[in-house]
Amino acid sequence: MSLLPLVLSWTGLGQVLLVLGSGLGAVVAFWTTRLLLRHAWYTHRLSCFSKPRANSWLLGHLGQMQSSEEGLLQVDDLVHKYKHSCSWFLGPFYHLVRLFHPDYVKPLLMAPASITMKDELIYGHLRPWLGQSLLLCNGEEWSRRRRLLTPAFHFDILKNYVAKFNTSTNTLHDKWRQVVAEGSTALEMFDHITLMTLDSLLKCAFSYDSDCQRSVSEYVSAVVELSDLIIERRHKILHHWDWFYWRTEQGKRFRKALGVVHGFTREVVQKRRALISQQTKSDTNLTRQQRKKDFVDIILLSKDADGQGLTDEEVQAEANTFMFAGHDTTASAISWTLYNLARHDHYQDKCRQEVMDLMQGRDRHQIEWEDLSNLPFTTMCIRESLRLHAPVQAVTRTYTRDMELPGHRTVPAGAICLVSIYGTHHNPAVWTDPHEFRPQRFDPTRTADRPSHAFIPFSSGPRNCIGQKFALAQLRVVVALTLLRFRLTPGENPDLGTGTRPGGVRRLPQLVLRAEGGLWLRVEPLNPEELEDE
Numbered sequence: 001m002s003l004l005p006l007v008l009s010w011t012g013l014g015q016v017l018l019v020l021g022s023g024l025g026a027v028v029a030f031w032t033t034r035l036l037l038r039h040a041w042y043t044h045r046l047s048c049f050s051k052p053r054a055n056s057w058l059l060g061h062l063g064q065m066q067s068s069e070e071g072l073l074q075v076d077d078l079v080h081k082y083k084h085s086c087s088w089f090l091g092p093f094y095h096l097v098r099l100f101h102p103d104y105v106k107p108l109l110m111a112p113a114s115i116t117m118k119d120e121l122i123y124g125h126l127r128p129w130l131g132q133s134l135l136l137c138n139g140e141e142w143s144r145r146r147r148l149l150t151p152a153f154h155f156d157i158l159k160n161y162v163a164k165f166n167t168s169t170n171t172l173h174d175k176w177r178q179v180v181a182e183g184s185t186a187l188e189m190f191d192h193i194t195l196m197t198l199d200s201l202l203k204c205a206f207s208y209d210s211d212c213q214r215s216v217s218e219y220v221s222a223v224v225e226l227s228d229l230i231i232e233r234r235h236k237i238l239h240h241w242d243w244f245y246w247r248t249e250q251g252k253r254f255r256k257a258l259g260v261v262h263g264f265t266r267e268v269v270q271k272r273r274a275l276i277s278q279q280t281k282s283d284t285n286l287t288r289q290q291r292k293k294d295f296v297d298i299i300l301l302s303k304d305a306d307g308q309g310l311t312d313e314e315v316q317a318e319a320n321t322f323m324f325a326g327h328d329t330t331a332s333a334i335s336w337t338l339y340n341l342a343r344h345d346h347y348q349d350k351c352r353q354e355v356m357d358l359m360q361g362r363d364r365h366q367i368e369w370e371d372l373s374n375l376p377f378t379t380m381c382i383r384e385s386l387r388l389h390a391p392v393q394a395v396t397r398t399y400t401r402d403m404e405l406p407g408h409r410t411v412p413a414g415a416i417c418l419v420s421i422y423g424t425h426h427n428p429a430v431w432t433d434p435h436e437f438r439p440q441r442f443d444p445t446r447t448a449d450r451p452s453h454a455f456i457p458f459s460s461g462p463r464n465c466i467g468q469k470f471a472l473a474q475l476r477v478v479v480a481l482t483l484l485r486f487r488l489t490p491g492e493n494p495d496l497g498t499g500t501r502p503g504g505v506r507r508l509p510q511l512v513l514r515a516e517g518g519l520w521l522r523v524e525p526l527n528p529e530e531l532e533d534e
């Protein structure tokens with residue numbers, strides 16, 4: 001065999017490789033130059049903001065942000081030092097402005113939705129689960145959906161949910177009594193309360209009684225799994241790359257849980273659509289009214305001015321979002337409120353007295369819609385807890401045009417604005433002793449004492465939380481019924497001997513604010529024999 005063809009083919013291959021190599025080199029050089037120029041441009045445009053010390057001119061603050069107690073203490077330091085805002089960058093890729101003063105936050109949150117975008121860095125991983133839903137879409141598409149969904153959160157609809165909140169809370173309390181009777185001294189709040197919020201959301205969204213507080217529900221387990229996996233994905237930089245993620249163990253688990261959740265929602269929506277069209281054929285006023293009973297019904301029937309409604313896929317996306325956005329956030333808010341009341345027994349007693357006065361003369365513990373506005377002090381405690389332990393720590397936005405802020409500072413179009421709810425709620429320029437639990441701050445006669453955007457647990461402006469009235473109603477029902485039936489005191493994780501120490505917990509900012517090792521409280525039934533009958 002002659003060596004000549006082999007040598008020739010190697011030479012040819014060498015040439016091909018040389019051409020490919022130089023082509024690839026040119027592409028890499030082009031993109032690197034582009035990235036560095038972009039980096040230089042943003043660095044220049046953001047120089048009007050103070051910049052905390054970075055790791056290097058290229059890596060910036062990469063690796064400095066932590067999802068832990070230390071991360072929150074770091075925000076406290078930034079707020080203390082920079083008062084309103086600072087710039088921050090993660091390698092040459094992401095350029096951020098961190099904002100933590102009401103005067104700086106306000107122009108951004110109040111900007112028209114048409115120029116406001118949700119950035120993919122924070123929200124992108126939710127897309128496979130929630131699709132192009134209200135939480136994630138932008139521009140005209142967002143406006144259309146918000147118009148179609150707003151009726152589902154009207155007072156007249158929320159009223160109907162209050163009975164469901166009572167029922168789910170009763171189940172929670174039955175479980176607590178049982179666990180206490182079996183000898184447990186302390187309970188982990190998040191586990192119990194997350195199941196309770198999922199239980200009530202399933203009732204409100206789909207009229208579905210999952211019994212998930214007492215038995216394992218495949219759907220509920222899948223929702224919890226998806227929430228956990230999203231947090232895990234955020235922390236692993238390689239997992240941000242879709243192609244890689246879907247091949248990992250976690251990616252496969254995510255897909256499996258997604259199958260369960262999407263399958264459930266699809267089935268409910270399709271069955272309900274069929275039921276509605278069947279009922280439309282035999283249309284009477286009665287059937288019309290019966291139909292408008294849960295979230296899926298309402299959004300299936302919702303129509304634009306031009307008579308267009310949402311498709312089945314769009315309804316599914318919104319129902320998934322309702323479950324996602326509603327369960328962890330409300331569970332966090334309820335858990336932290338109970339924790340704060342456990343640590344301040346004089347406020348707990350005062351709230352309990354308020355609820356007992358309200359219940360006087362009634363033969364059963366049932367909070368009605370009309371009662372919600374008659375719990376002023378309890379509501380103040382809830383608001384103060386939402387300030388001190390805001391479930392959502394920050395929201396991020398980008399803008400399609402430059403945004404003017406006080407002090408002649410400009411955020412250039414495309415830069416990520418990280419609005420720190422935690423920082424704003426703990427800014428000493430706005431709140432005296434911001435780390436103290438003081439419900440009096442929310443005395444209705446004192447609202448004029450603080451700037452309009454000092455308290456933003458539900459964000460603000462056009463993209464604020466559509467579910468805030470729903471959440472506040474549920475919070476009041478759960479807190480009121482809990483105080484009627486139980487005395488709360490700080491407890492300890494029996495396995496670790498840590499948890500809710502008198503000195504406080506280590507906070508854990510994930511998708512929502514949680515506590516490392518859980519939030520442990522002692523729950524002591526107040527009138528066991530009377531409550532057995534409920």
Ligand code: HEM
Nearest residue numbers: 134135325326329330333391392395458459465466467471
């Ligand atoms: C205490 C409980 C809650 C808190 C603290 C909370 C907080 C928030 C925040 C901060 C946002 C803005 C997110 C962003 O801009 O990226 C938001 C948006 C949203 N929330 Fe809530 N939320 C709560 C409960 C709920 C509930 C119960 C639902 C539904 C049942 C819900 C549904 C939504 C939706 C759909 C959006 C997106 C609105 C839009 O972009 O137009 N939330 N929430």
